[in-house]
Amino acid sequence: MSKYLYSHDVSEEVRRKVRIFVILVGACFLVLWMRVWYLQILKGENFETLSENNRVRLVSLPSFRGKILDRNGTVLASIRPSYNLYITPEDAGNLNQTLRTLKRHLDFDIDRVLEDARTSRPFKPVLVRADIDRTVVAFIEENNRILPGVQIKVEPLRNYLHDHLASHLMGYLGEISEARLEAMKDADYMMGDMIGQYGLELFYESELTGKKGYKEIEVDVAGRQLRTLRKLPPQSGRNLVLTLDYEVQKVVDKLMTGTKENPIVGSAVVMDVTNGEVIAIVSKPDFNPNLFARGITLEEWRQMQSASHNPLQNRAVNGVYPPASTYKIVTAYAAMEEGIIQEDTKYKCPGFFSFGPRKGRFNCWKRSGHGQVNLYDALVQSCDVFFYHIGYELGVDRIAQYARQMGLGDFTQVRMNGERPGLVPTVKWKTTTQRGLWLPGDTIAASIGQGYNLVTPIQQARLISAIANGGKLFRPILIKQIKDKDNQVLTAPVPEQVAQLQPRTHVLDVIRKALLGVVYDKKGTGRRAGSRKIKVAGKTGTAQVVALSALTKYEEKEDIPFEFRDHSWFVGYAPYDNPKIGVAVILEHGGSGGKVAAPLVRKIIEAYNKVNTLDKPSTPDGLPPEMAGTSRESGRAVKDI
Structure with a gap:
């Protein structure tokens, strides 16, 4: 090659080009050699790791x-x-x-x-x-x-x-x-x-x-x-061990389901009155959480979101309703504590209550009136006029004071999503939020649980439990124990009493006696809650959702649109002599509390008694003289409210 380059037959230009070519080839080999040195020597360990990561x-x-x-x-x-x-x-x-x-x-x-x-x-x-x-x-x-x-x-x-x-x-x-x-x-x-x-x-x-x-x-x-x-x-x-009792929960769930043609919308809460443990809690309609566990589809989610009555809403803590006549427990307690009435104080019920210089008028549910009634009679028969009188004298702020003492208008602190505090109205509340004056008629409506009052079912269960247990308000408990995989107890939450009612000695006794009469007295509005197996006490409530004037055009109750019908309440506890459980049931647009919610509470209490014996069977023989010989069947003529 070099001999050829230096021969006389090869021009100087060709020699120059060949030398450039040789230099370029040499440079390429040098670059390749340096790249091999870089990859294998300098970075070899890194690339070995990358290769391993591709394989591992x-x-x-x-x-x-x-x-x-x-x-x-x-x-x-x-x-x-x-x-x-x-x-x-x-x-x-x-x-x-x-x-x-x-x-x-x-x-x-x-x-x-x-x-x-x-x-x-x-x-x-x-x-x-x-x-x-x-x-x-x-x-x-x-x-x-x-x-x-x-x-x-x-x-x-x-x-x-x-x-x-x-x-x-x-x-x-x-x-x-x-x-x-x-x-x-x-x-x-x-x-x-x-x-x-x-x-x-x-x-x-x-x-x-x-x-x-x-x-x-x-x-x-x-x-x-x-x-x-x-x-x-x-x-x-x-593992979480709940306070829930599966057998009781199953019965309550079935009772609250209704039928395919008439499904129930509402909630039920069963609570241990001695410590606040939640035994059963139901909100209807409900949903199947397995849909979410496997990954809910967009179509399934849309169907759930568009379903009537919102199955994702937990009505037990998130549903707020007028307490209706169940609130008469609060008004009665406040009036006795404030000295407005005694056990034997009487008011005449002519079927209406007039007040003020313009003679404003509020009707009793019983238009013919109840006659002369004391506190026992008023609670048993749910006389509105009696509570109009004492509510008017108390004023809304004093009623609100005692309602808050009894846990209303505030969170129960139960560990569930979206709990709402409800509403206990006051004069200041209305002037601040509604930009209006508090009127005497507002007080009268509030005294029987209508107007602006709002409560949740779990608040109601806690309130009736406090009446039953002597005034102790507990934070509702859902967890009994937390255990490891070997079943060893790691944590066991203790009952938490958050308040104590301190009434005069006899006040709760008077109220409890009347609540027993609601169920067993021949004039009681809650007779359908009466059990032959266990002695029950409680209070009915029928909450209006629209003004009565809006319903006059409907001749029959069955003609009233579902959304205009009254809510049905019953709150109760058992056994009367040694209280163990408190129950609150609300059925949205269910109608009369005494006719609809009361029998459900009876069945719930009997179901609990079957699983966890509450007490020896109590018969009407153990009832006060004025109630002896009564039965729920004999009271059909009594209007339940």
Whole structure:
């Protein structure tokens, strides 16, 4: 070559070009050599790690969520295996083609999967569909060679064993949001994880969730697992033991369901009067939390949102209603404490009450009047005029003072979503929020639980429990114990008394005697609550939702539109001589409290007595003389309010 270059036959120009070519080739080899040195010597260890990461994957192992049990150990929520289908975009080859193949055998949203794949890391598995059928599992396992990147993971799925039972208490799970993930970045969560969104699942998320495990696996070029290299097992969450009694809850739920043609809308709360433990709590309509556990579809969510009467609303703590005549307990208590009346004080009820210089007039529910009545008679027969008199003399602010002492107008602090405090109106409240003067008629309406007054069912259950137990107001308790996976008790919440009524010695006795008469006296409005098995005391309430003048155009009660009908209340406790449970029932637009809610309370108390014997059967022989010989059937002519 060099001999040729220096021969006389080769021009100087050619020689120059050849030398440049040789230099360029040499430079290329030098660059290649330096690149090899950089990759293998200087960065060799790093690239070896990257290669290993392509071959080795770190897989998260979900923890087993803790169980939820009733007070007697009946499992209400546990976990079951769920076959979940994933695809890893990096291993899938032609992602669109693989998804179309799956679509022929399984219904899922391809666009959603593609979007998830686009916004996540290529080696991160993307959920295609949760809880797939066994037949689909078999197809995928048989055809895994033509489905690169597709894998099935057997993961724990929350399972509510009794579907809708106590759904508002149990709550539900949902996929963690980006905002919540950011707020909980120090916790062990990642996108796609299921987390408590409502109810106990939300409030006790940290107890129930457990701790994830991890494993290192070796995979082939298609992303299929070859072997497990290392493994750190997950830790199970803790178990919640509720104060709820499954057997009682089941009966209350059934009683509050109604029929397909006439479903009940309302709530029932059963409480242990001695400590505030919630024995049963029902809100109707309800929902099935299993829909959320497996991943609710957009269509299912829309149906739930558009369903009549909002099944997601927890009426036990979030529904507010006029207390109606159940509030007469409060007015009676306030009047006796303030010395407005004594046990034997009487007022004449001509069927109406006139007041003021213009002779404003409020009618009693019984237009013919009750005649001369004392406090016992007024509570037993629910005479409005008696309470108009004492409410007018008390004034609304004094009534409100005692209502608040009895836990109304404030949160009970129960650990449930969306609790509302209700409303105990005062003169200042109206002038501040309604920009109007408080009128005498407002006081008269408030004295019988109408007007602006609003209460929740759980407040009512606590109030009647306080009447029964001597004035103790407890914070409602939902959790009896928290246990580990080995059934060892970690925490046992103690009853929390938040207030103590301090009435004169005889005040509660007078009221309790009258509440017994409501149920067993021949003139009592709540006789349908009377049981031959256990002695019950209580108070009826029928809450107007529209002015009576709006109903005059309807000839029959059945013609009144559902939304215009009265709400039906009954609050009661049993047994009378040794109180154990307090019950509050509200049926929206159910009508008469004595006719509709009262018999439900009787059935609830009898159901509880069947499971947990309250007392020896008490018969009318044990009743006061004026009530002896009465029965609920003999009182049909009495108007129940």
